[in-house]
Each structure stands twice: as structure tokens, then as C-alpha cells.
Amino acid sequence: MNSSDNGPPGCPARQGQGTSISAADFTLVVHDCDTGPDGRAATTEVFGYFRLPGEEHDNDSLETASIVMPALSPLACLVHLAGADGILTRRAAAMLRSNVTRCPCTARAECPALNEASLLAAIEYAAGSEPHRQVT
């Protein structure tokens, strides 16, 4: 279906590379990396992606930006909590979906509704914080 069939043209991320965000599942990926000399992870990376159930090709997924932060920082602990709890992950997904649906951009890449600030806001919202304005 062409996005113009649904009304005025909007953010291409709604349809992505064929993955309608309204029907896609969301996965939040959280992993510690950059192990230091003491054997402990130095950083934590988080990003998310929307993908249709059963779809296995990366080309079809809608990815958020990724955020790298110091391991064991408050934000790193928060993203681990969000990634390990299905309810929190779904709350984050709902906010990201809502942002993309309302996004008026026409960018083919790096949609602002899926950027670092949007991902951070969604994780904080999922963990219990009220949505706050993005700093641009």
C-alpha cells in the first residue's frame, strides 16, 4: 500500500523498507561492551528496532539510533531495566510508534522520531517518567 493512500504524505519511517510500524514488533537491544583491563564492561549500548513478526532480514527493520553510555551509570541501569522487562519495552515501543506516526518529516534516513533523544525519552517514559520535550 502506498503511504499516500492513508492521507497526506508523512514520515517515511511509517512504512520503512516495507515494514509498517503499526504492525511491527519492537525489540530493545541492550548490551555491555568495550571490556576494560579489569575485565568489566566500560560502556553500555542500547538501540531498538521494529520488525514484522517472523521477518528475519535486517533490511526490513526500522532501527532507532543507538546510545552509548558509561556502564553502570544511572542511564545504563535504566536501559537494562527497560530491556529486561517486557512491559517496559512495550511502553517504550508505544511511545516511539506514536512519535513516528505523528512525525511530519519526509527524511528518508535518520527520522527524528527514532533519533537518540526520542529513544531516550521513550526509555524514561517506559520506566515511569512523564514524557518531556526533546532538546533540539
Next chain:
Amino acid sequence: MNRDTLAEHHRAGEPAALSAARHFLAGTAEAITPDTPAPELLACLAGYRAHLAAVVATAGYQGSP
């Protein structure tokens, strides 16, 4: 960082906003663990934002003509 150390930074001419931010950061670094509940983590992030804004505002005043 305890209050004595904070006072030392003040005496060293460090802006008050930077001393307060340093104090807050040191305190949270000791308090945060993977088991820290979400409300406490969110409060930390709010504190970081507030202190960062104060430091940036101070730097702006110092950098202006």
C-alpha cells in the same frame, strides 16, 4: 565527596555550579547499582540535567563579553 571537599573546591575558585555538580555526581556514583529501582534512577537523571544546565549557564556567563 563530602562537604569539606566541596568547600575546598569553592576556595579553589571553582564556580559554585560546577562544585555542586561534582558533589552530586560523586554521590550518585557511589549510590547507584544495577539493583537501584527505576524511580531513583530517573531522579538521578533529572538531577544530572539540572546540574548540567546550571554548569552550562555559568559557563555562558563566563564566556560572554
